[in-house]
Amino acid sequence: MENEKTIAVPLMERPIVRTVMPFAGFIFIVVLFAILTGGQLFTAGNLKLLLSQSYVLLIACVGVFMVMTMGGLDFSQGSMLGVCSVVICFLSNYNIVLAIVCGMLTGGLIGIVNGFFNVKRKITSFIVTICNMYLLRGMVAYATTKSPVYGVSNITDYNSMGFNLTFTLIILIAAFAAFEYTGLGNRLKAIGAGETAARFAGVRVERTKMLVYMAAGMITGLAAFINSIKVGSVTSTAGNQLETQIMIALVLGGMPVNGGAKVKFYNIILGALTYKILTAGLVMLGIEPKTQQLIMGIVFLIMVAVFADRETGMIVK
């Protein structure tokens, strides 16, 4: 029986491959760059730098992870981060708590707009969020036409490893608990794998989708806060291409692009770290940005091909 099993299931379709591949990829990249940079990439100083660059991506990935689990996509994240950063920096001049709260609300509001067009108007999330990507980028550009929006002068005081790490960990742990221990994960996966059947099993599909888009926006508001305290101001390019980074990171972490039952929470952490090590390694090797993009594109394509859940099909909701 065991023997038959190995013959019947193609290598790449086996569940064990799906589980091992992202970990193997992570280790491969760590070892590869450790050798190529002569261990330089993993000196204490560089590791700290690497971590400091990872917070925003880690946090923003959480929201998109939930959207993608449901079989949706969110391309508006980068521009959304820009808009939230503008709000946070502007309000930080008055009150820092107000700034965070309003940053989250802004993200949540944008999420509701995404959700409205996707759920109520039945437009695929791919289209809706690409439209909003341009719309929001325009808003950021408008707000920063004359000069960058500056935060309060001492806003960068918060930018310490202790604060950032705690802040990020709290978000990750809260999201993990919600995903694994409240049934949220089960419902989102069910929606991703079969929306009609999920509805017939009592999942309030529309409400859940709206909430997830909203939550994804609010989480990005939190990421925008970390971004703001790191930079201290917002320019028109804030959060540029974050959406693609998120998507590449999640896929590197082993997430099927079309969501569904095979999604795992660790995809977020594994993916964000793999992505950051990969980019940092390429920079350190002195590879030109153009070539870097080329390499990332190839890696992304390979990972998508490996992790797409072909049974669910390439349906973007």
Added chain:
Amino acid sequence: MSEVLLHAEQIDKNFGATHAIDHVTLDFYKGEVHALIGENGSGKSTFTSCLTGIYHKDTGTFTLLGKEVHARNQVDGNYQGVAIIVQEIGTLSGLTVAENIFLGKEDEFTRMHVKNTKAMNKRAQELLDSYGFGYIKATDIIDKYNFEDRKLIEIVKATHFKPQILVVDETTTALGEKGRKELFKVMRQTKEDGRCVIFISHDLDEVIEQSDNISVLRDGVLIDTVKSSNVNTDDLKKLMVGREMSNNYYRNDYDEEVSSEVVLKGEHLTVPGEIEDFNIELHKGEIIGIGGLSECGMHEVGKALFGASYDRKGSVTLADGTAINDIKTAIDHSIAYASKDRDNESLVINDTIQDNICLPSLEDIKRNKILHAKDEKAFAEKYAKQMSTKMEGVHQFMSALSGGNKQKVVLARWIGKNSDIIILDSPTRGIDVKVKADIYQMMDHMRKNGKSIIMISEEISELLGMADRIIVMKDGRRSGEFKRSSDLKDTDLIAKMV
């Protein structure tokens, strides 16, 4: 016996860890209708799918008139002399009737890289006329025709080129009286021409009536081949299941009083185009059967009562006055619904058995408001085992299970939810005798425990055998109602259906 037409030698096929066909060797003769029977998941469809190019066999050879058949896909199979009519819709929407008939064979009408549509349409119309389906126009978009007509078009598609082997895979369950007649006519013609029909059906009476020889498969293994004239349905059941089946698997009581307590009330239910001012009262411990022709609206009644219909008018209320207007409320108030459309509505097909069983019960599985993975697993295992689901484990994906086992998972889910009102739409559709018997037994058990059941069914014998009351529908309205009685005949119900 006449000459061998098709010889299957040591055909073997695995799906993952499931050994779907286990080295089957079988001969098919010229001028015979050869039936393949077996329970769900016994490998009948897999066998014929390997022959006709829908799947690819792992090992073994098919030899047709001395030449090996190696079909890469269905069209390729057609050119090698094998064709199949499948259970589901086998025609493509949005194309014309002619385009469907000659799908993948457009080259036959192509000269100098230009397709001669006119010639194709003309040829298609000639074929339709020769089958006696002249009222179907070759140039029409196929969507214009109903399910039955599309099935007839599929018959033309699969047989117009006179294949040596014609596979009819559970097509009859989808057909009405007229469609069946046409299909049997084509089968007879194939046989008389000295070609061969491989006939797959769950209806054993039909199998004995239509076929010359019957081969029985069980768990992918060929059990026996018998002459149809020497067997009756009980013999076949015994061969299929591997043990004696009690002849009567319905409940056998006839004069039990049903409680007067009403648990669910549907009043003036109207769904545009589906049902019209329908009323129903379900009592505690009662099984109501709803029957009628496939298009009579009865399937929508189940959805309407479950709060799943779009644009429903009228009211659905429970004994305590709770109004049911959406699915979540229905489930929270102990209503369960198993749809006829098992793969899309009942089950998340690309998800595991565990997730499917647990999904409506997540809140109940929580301990101190926390959902534990091992509780989910234990819950799923308990109910999957209670339904004796055939599986590797609850982590297995639904898509790997056979029809009968899928239905068991659906029922396991609702037994796990411990719902008091159970709406079953076509609960035994496409399911073999053994699982059927299990389902009937389960229904009887539930009824005795005070649960109430609405069973919507296209099978009259099932309605007569299981229901306390039978409501017959026609054109979206109630056309008759019958009380349970041993004197009730199928003809009584049919009279109200048509």
